[in-house]
Amino acid sequence: MIKVPFFDWAGLYNERAEDFARIANETLSEGGFILQKDVEEFEEKLARYVGARYAVGVSDGTNAILLGLRASGIKPGDEIIIASHSFIAAAQSIHFSGATPVPVELDEDDWLVSPEAIEAAITPKTRAIMPVHVNGRVCKMDRILEIATRHGLEVFEDSAQAMGARFDGMGAGTIGRWGTYSFYPSKTLGCFGDAGGFVTNDQDLYERVRAMRNHGANKEKSIPLNVDVWGTNARLDNLHAAILNYKIGYYDEAITRRREIAQQYHNALEGVEGARLPPAPNADPRYFDIYQNYEFCHPLRDALRKYLADHQIGTIIQWGGFGIHQLGGLGMERNLPKTDRFFKESLLLPLNHIMTDDQVGHVVQKLRDFFSGGQR
Numbered sequence: 001m002i003k004v005p006f007f008d009w010a011g012l013y014n015e016r017a018e019d020f021a022r023i024a025n026e027t028l029s030e031g032g033f034i035l036q037k038d039v040e041e042f043e044e045k046l047a048r049y050v051g052a053r054y055a056v057g058v059s060d061g062t063n064a065i066l067l068g069l070r071a072s073g074i075k076p077g078d079e080i081i082i083a084s085h086s087f088i089a090a091a092q093s094i095h096f097s098g099a100t101p102v103p104v105e106l107d108e109d110d111w112l113v114s115p116e117a118i119e120a121a122i123t124p125k126t127r128a129i130m131p132v133h134v135n136g137r138v139c140k141m142d143r144i145l146e147i148a149t150r151h152g153l154e155v156f157e158d159s160a161q162a163m164g165a166r167f168d169g170m171g172a173g174t175i176g177r178w179g180t181y182s183f184y185p186s187k188t189l190g191c192f193g194d195a196g197g198f199v200t201n202d203q204d205l206y207e208r209v210r211a212m213r214n215h216g217a218n219k220e221k222s223i224p225l226n227v228d229v230w231g232t233n234a235r236l237d238n239l240h241a242a243i244l245n246y247k248i249g250y251y252d253e254a255i256t257r258r259r260e261i262a263q264q265y266h267n268a269l270e271g272v273e274g275a276r277l278p279p280a281p282n283a284d285p286r287y288f289d290i291y292q293n294y295e296f297c298h299p300l301r302d303a304l305r306k307y308l309a310d311h312q313i314g315t316i317i318q319w320g321g322f323g324i325h326q327l328g329g330l331g332m333e334r335n336l337p338k339t340d341r342f343f344k345e346s347l348l349l350p351l352n353h354i355m356t357d358d359q360v361g362h363v364v365q366k367l368r369d370f371f372s373g374g375q376r
């Protein structure tokens with residue numbers, strides 16, 4: 001029987017184990033541990049790949065956001081608007097910057113933050129909008145930028161799930177003042193541990209974040225003798241940078257494979273009564289989605305999930321089935337009925353570039369079997 005785990009963690013390494021082992025050996029045998037040439041090389045590659053002037057390698061996607069907020073002068077009392085259909089990491093970084101995250105509704109055509117909901121949530125305290133490009137699709141940035149300009153707000157992009165996604169030719173993370181990426185193992189460019197990136201076209205901001213990730217040191221590699229900005233330790237490990245330098249070399253192929261699988265899921269689910277699907281890969285030429293996830297909705301979600309599990313197919317309900325406004329105790333409670341409904345019906349199918357054709361075919365067949373009836 002074919003098994004399709006939601007993640008194949010070991011597979012991430014084993015797909016090219018010999019190359020990864022060689023890279024690790026070369027890097028470590030040279031003593032390349034902290035802020036060595038591989039980090040600089042990765043920063044150049046990342047900036048070029050996404051189309052930003054500057055990139056900074058950082059420890060993870062969450063700290064990338066926090067550094068961006070601190071470097072932008074976000075302060076207590078400020079409000080930042082964010083979709084409730086987001087990972088708590090973005091809201092946490094907003095919280096730790098001293099500001100208040102304000103969760104709002106999603107749109108039902110792309111599951112991403114609703115521009116109308118953003119505009120309705122603006123108050124005199126609002127400082128910024130943080131679009132989170134969930135599932136590898138860029139938010140409606142034309143309308144978001146227009147709203148931001150009209151109200152004098154900053155735009156910061158949490159692109160943890162969208163490195164390489166584009167909207168109108170612009171790379172996710174390069175459209176607002178700054179953007180961030182995560183290279184957590186399950187992400188589209190997954191490393192073998194925590195890793196993250198920060199990009200901007202603003203030289204001043206770049207220099208501040210670059211210093212802040214290394215205790216405020218204004219000269220790399222030196223101990224911080226001349227510190228003029230509060231910093232922390234949020235460095236990208238040099239070993240992880242070396243791995244990422246290699247993996248970014250076949251990232252285009254990985255994205256192509258993800259888009260193919262998404263198209264197959266789309267074909268299997270299109271026309272299914274009650275199903276609400278994300279946009280198909282070629283549905284709109286303005287968007288280039290990278291399908292970090294294939295997330296769709298159906299009222300029979302729980303029965304489907306069990307059926308797929310019975311056939312050795314792993315699925316996930318993103319973020320445990322909770323929008324950030326539903327996380328009790330964090331003080332973000334709101335009435336967001338569309339988001340509530342979404343989390344009752346949404347499901348992630350297995351999707352990654354190392355899935356075999358047999359695995360994809362098995363998922364497609366079981367989706368068809370379930371929805372053709374008689375299988376429940």
Ligand SMILES: *Cc1c(COP(=O)(O)O)cnc(C)c1O
Pocket residue numbers: 060061062063086087089090132134158160161181182183184194195196
């Ligand atoms: C993964 C993720 C993050 C956090 O990234 P880490 O590298 O795990 O800290 C932030 N936002 C979103 C939307 C994510 O999916």
